[in-house]
Amino acid sequence: MLHSAxxxxxxxxxxxxxxxxxxxxxxxxxxxxLREYTLGESVIHHGDExxxxxxxxxxxxxxxxxxxxxxxxIVRLCTTGDVxxxxxxxxxxxxxxxxxxxxxxxxxxxxxAGQLRTLVAANPPIAAHIMNLMNERAAQAxxxxxxxxxxxxxxxxxxxxxxxxxxxxxxxLQIEIPISKNILASYxxxxxxxxxxxxxxxxxxxxxMDGPHIHLPDVMKLRNYVCNSCSExxxxxxxxxxx
Amino acid sequence: MLHSAxxxxxxxxxxxxxxxxxxxxxxxxxxxxLREYTLGESVIHHGDExxxxxxxxxxxxxxxxxxxxxxxxIVRLCTTGDVxxxxxxxxxxxxxxxxxxxxxxxxxxxxxAGQLRTLVAANPPIAAHIMNLMNERAAQAxxxxxxxxxxxxxxxxxxxxxxxxxxxxxxxLQIEIPISKNILASYxxxxxxxxxxxxxxxxxxxxxMDGPHIHLPDVMKLRNYVCNSCSExxxxxxxxxxx
Numbered sequence: 001m002l003h004s005a006x007x008x009x010x011x012x013x014x015x016x017x018x019x020x021x022x023x024x025x026x027x028x029x030x031x032x033x034l035r036e037y038t039l040g041e042s043v044i045h046h047g048d049e050x051x052x053x054x055x056x057x058x059x060x061x062x063x064x065x066x067x068x069x070x071x072x073x074i075v076r077l078c079t080t081g082d083v084x085x086x087x088x089x090x091x092x093x094x095x096x097x098x099x100x101x102x103x104x105x106x107x108x109x110x111x112x113a114g115q116l117r118t119l120v121a122a123n124p125p126i127a128a129h130i131m132n133l134m135n136e137r138a139a140q141a142x143x144x145x146x147x148x149x150x151x152x153x154x155x156x157x158x159x160x161x162x163x164x165x166x167x168x169x170x171x172x173l174q175i176e177i178p179i180s181k182n183i184l185a186s187y188x189x190x191x192x193x194x195x196x197x198x199x200x201x202x203x204x205x206x207x208x209m210d211g212p213h214i215h216l217p218d219v220m221k222l223r224n225y226v227c228n229s230c231s232e233x234x235x236x237x238x239x240x241x242x243x
Numbered sequence: 244m245l246h247s248a249x250x251x252x253x254x255x256x257x258x259x260x261x262x263x264x265x266x267x268x269x270x271x272x273x274x275x276x277l278r279e280y281t282l283g284e285s286v287i288h289h290g291d292e293x294x295x296x297x298x299x300x301x302x303x304x305x306x307x308x309x310x311x312x313x314x315x316x317i318v319r320l321c322t323t324g325d326v327x328x329x330x331x332x333x334x335x336x337x338x339x340x341x342x343x344x345x346x347x348x349x350x351x352x353x354x355x356a357g358q359l360r361t362l363v364a365a366n367p368p369i370a371a372h373i374m375n376l377m378n379e380r381a382a383q384a385x386x387x388x389x390x391x392x393x394x395x396x397x398x399x400x401x402x403x404x405x406x407x408x409x410x411x412x413x414x415x416l417q418i419e420i421p422i423s424k425n426i427l428a429s430y431x432x433x434x435x436x437x438x439x440x441x442x443x444x445x446x447x448x449x450x451x452m453d454g455p456h457i458h459l460p461d462v463m464k465l466r467n468y469v470c471n472s473c474s475e476x477x478x479x480x481x482x483x484x485x486x
Contacts (some may be wrong), residue, residue: 065389067389067476071472086378087378089371090375096382120371121367124370127367127374128363128364130374134378135329135330137381138377139339141381141384145316146316148388148391148432149314149316228311229310229311229312230310
């Protein structure tokens with residue numbers, strides 16, 4: 001794995017992981033490496049020793065697993081602000097998925113596992129923060145399971161879009177999803193034709209898709225459509241940024 | 244909430260949570276309370292402040308959530324050795340589900356949130372252990388999502404049974420599941436009739452159900468049937484004991 005130069009001056013680039021206890025994270029600034037990737041490049045391989053924690057600064061990454069009988073599942077689609085490879089938090093752990101860049105370009109950072117574990121062991125508030133992220137991540141996977149029972153396909157697509165709205169709760173919004181519809185459909189557990197039908201249904205809320213650009217005329221309208229069928233009732237951090 | 248007397252002599256009763264760093268856990272022995280519950284009793288309510296972490300010593304507990312439009316989802320079925328209410332690890336957190344006893348009797352312990360958080364903050368190996376349990380829990384929810392895509396209903400039922408075999412990998416086994424088939428079917432995301440058909444299909448492996456008793460003539464045969472369609476290939480701790 002090639003890495004570009006470490007981040008200069010010991011200053012941490014902006015990432016949600018560092019928003020809690022920013023002073024505590026400064027000790028790893030000199031070992032955080034940033035690298036540019038292009039479409040189709042692998043970042044980590046399923047089963048490899050987890051030597052780094054990975055932070056997405058820009059772009060999209062697909063995390064996948066394969067069954068022995070050859071079926072592929074998309075575990076998660078990671079984008080700006082997300083973290084993957086949390087196996088690096090544990091000694092002698094391996095990555096439980098393959099990670100591949102699925103946008104034209106991506107900027108991804110890596111923190112060596114040793115430094116990370118030393119920091120977490122020495123800093124209880126950072127350990128508590130990571131525990132909290134893990135808890136949210138488990139809750140989100142659980143919620144996704146719930147949604148398969150309680151939501152229609154178009155509501156699940158709507159929920160995914162809401163996850164990209166971040167903290168914006170009202171008004172119009174333009175989202176860019178520079179990844180193929182087939183990947184998105186597969187991640188949402190839908191056939192491509194179901195995905196197309198779901199997109200059609202969202203048009204009744206004024207939502208339109210033009211290539212990678214999705215236009216939402218009113219985020220609140222989508223929330224009303226989606227969150228009434230979710231036990232979190234919209235009171236969620238839809239996508240926890242740790243995988 | 245009524246509690247029986249604390250555990251005597253400061254000795255901890257046996258529970259997997261205490262298997263890592265047992266010395267560290269001794270400090271909470273005097274605040275661990277055990278109580279007997281009966282069928283239908285509520286242990287915690289969705290939205291209540293998370294004042295305790297809950298340990299199942301015996302019996303079965305159903306964790307559920309409801310959507311605003313009235314659908315109920317079973318988050319998890321907990322039994323001997325499981326832990327629920329991990330929201331107690333975090334300040335000002337609320338329980339994200341309702342917990343109800345679904346076996347005739349259950350023995351459940353509770354650890355006050357304050358003591359738990361003090362212990363975790365002061366003991367990095369225990370914090371790391373809990374982080375590991377959370378990581379496994381997230382991975383298991385993720386795996387359950389995968390199984391909906393990669394496994395048949397009878398394989399998913401088989402996977403649930405394997406989770407109750409614990410460390411036994413070979414040979415015959417008798418399991419007792421003293422809960423209704425409808426609850427089990429709902430937890431597995433199946434209609435009752437699909438559950439019955441799945442049970443019929445497992446008969447081809449010699450697996451039989453007689454009331455709450457399930458007889459598996461050969462655990463390995465079931466593993467071969469199930470785990471070839473799972474990206475963990477059977478190399479999993481199917482049910483992490485933390486929820």
